[in-house]
Amino acid sequence: MTTAELHEDTAHRGLTPLLDRARVPAGDEGPPVLGSLVGGNAVAPEGEGTVRISPATGQPAFRAGDGSVTAVDTAVARARTAFDTGAWGRATARDRARVLARTAHLIEAHAGELADLLVLETGKPIREARGEVAATANAFEYFGGLARDLGGRTVRDIDASVFAFTVREPAGVAALIVPWNFPLGILGQKLPPALAAGCTVVVKPSPLTPLTSLAVVSLLLEAGLDPDALSVVLGEGPAGAALVAHRDVDVVSFTGSTATGRHIAAHAGSQRLKRVALEAGGKTPVLVTAHADLDEVVEGLTFAAFFNQGQVCVAGSRILADATVADELAERLAARADELVLGDPWSESTQMGPLISQQHFDGVRAALDTSRAQGVRVLAGARTPEPDGTRARPFLDPTVLWTDDDESTAARDELFGPVTVVQPYATLDEAVTRANASAYGLAASVWSNDIREAMDLTLRLRTGTVWINGSTDAYPELPLGGRRDSGHHAEFGREGMEFFTESKTVQINRGGRKDWYTA
Secondary structure, rough: HHHHHHHHHHHOOOOOHHHHHEEEEEOOOOOEEEEEEEEEEEOOOOOOOOOEOOOOOOOOEEEEEEOHHHHHHEEEEEEEHHOOOOOOOOOHHHHHHHHHHHHHHHHHOOOHHHHHHHHHHHHHOOHHHHHHHHHHHHHHHHHHHHOOOOOOEEEEEEEOOEEEEEEEEEEOOOEEEEEOOOHHHHHHHHHHHHHHHHHHEEEEEOOOOHHHHHHHHHHHHHOOHHHEEEEEEOOOOOHHHHOOOOOOOOOOEEOOOOHHHHHHHHOOOOOOOOEEEEEOOOOOEEEEEEOOOOHHHHHHHHHHHHHHHHOOOOOEEEEEEOOHHHHHHHHHHHHHHHHEEOOOOOOOOOOOOOOOOOOHHHHHHHHHHHHHHHHOEEEEHHHHHOOOOOOOOOOOEEEEEOOOOOOOHHOOOOOOOOEEEEEEEEEEHHHHHHHOOOOEOOOOEEOOOHHHHHHHHHHHHOOOEEEEEOOOOOOOOOOOOEEEEEOOOOHHHEEEEHOEEEEEEEEOOOOOOOOOOOO
16 A cells, blocks of 8 residues: 555544544544534534535545534633633733643644645645644744733833833734635634734634644643633634624634625624734736846746645736746746646645645636636646546646736636736836736735845835745744735734734823813
8 A cells, every 4th residue: 555545544534533622423424523612622513514525535524514603602702701701811921832832842743643634624735734734833833932022112201200101912802714725824823823912712714624723722722721712613604704793702813815805804893893804815926027047936936836736825826027038937937837746645746736626626717718718828737637546636737827918817816726827028117017006915026136126126016025036935923914905914923913912001190180281
């Protein structure tokens, strides 16, 4: 039996013991049943729940929550009590830091199991899954340290008789809505800073990818977290809507589509006003100048466009290239795309796995068909292979397109698949204008060996992040956030943690009260 077959056979026999807390007793027939994890215990789904087909195996992986809002009310009530009067609400910064540090070590200790769960629920290659696990452990480490260094400021000279200072206090109950493309990595962007700040939390993962959220919460409980301080609610849209609108939720952090982000922004204040952080869609413009090293560009953009099957909000999906190098770049990028290895995501040689689901695959294919009808040329890919030895079907070859039309679907819209489009430009001013005309403002990338040119372009691009001679990398020390239709408020960095806090001003009058109306 090969390594890949062994992994697949293990996945079919049952899910990792990390998910035991969330298991719901069921008969011997069918896939395991998972419930919401509230107060450290599984809550059975109302009704039969939904069967999830693993994109990695093509077989049923589990059955889970059906969208009931009952678990939401219970989870929020427990979180409210845990914050107002419970152990986590009274925990010191050191207490919080130690729980997060222990969790980081546990994530590393269970890295193999977590990587297997990621492959099973997302279909991403095992090498990428291992990287996502490592990045999550790193985030827990970073915010564990930052938990002990979150303070305010003092103001001593505003008046001879007044001393003032500010303090940062935990915001309260945080609702975290996590997408399916990086279910563990994006959980690491939201959960550690929320807990480090002292919030209690309710997590709602995508119904496609709840496994790693449940597993990490299990590790947090093992690390000593109060079970009432953190719950995972499984369900479809109604569960998420109930969580966002709940009057006992104080802050909401969402990552997902722009359409859903707009809906959340509109409904978050329906019961009471609350702050919302949105990381929504993106269409990252990549500016390649005549001074770029094309060898580095081709390798860098192959990764940026096709990493995680292109299901990345900051993917290099729109390449604006100087007209003097655009043809060569497109030709070499297409040739490189044709060399990528698609196949069993548990194989060490696989570079791209299947898309997340057949439904998503159909959407990407439809966008490609529309683009072709608009006159966009296909330079590579756009095929639907069935790699040897796989049973999953939503595979799409890495695809390179060419168009001059900024209004085409390929150039304008986020396709969220292994698709990138090359577009020539005549001048740098033109390239910046076209890049900034996008409705999105999440990230951009500049490729040039002329540092003055690169810095000038960077400062003119209206996005939350700009990479120079690189792309897609994220570090917990650096904030990551968007503008316009890509959302607002940053994740990661001190800024990401401060979102989960409220600032309080304290004024101390050291003298007597002044005369009436005295300035």
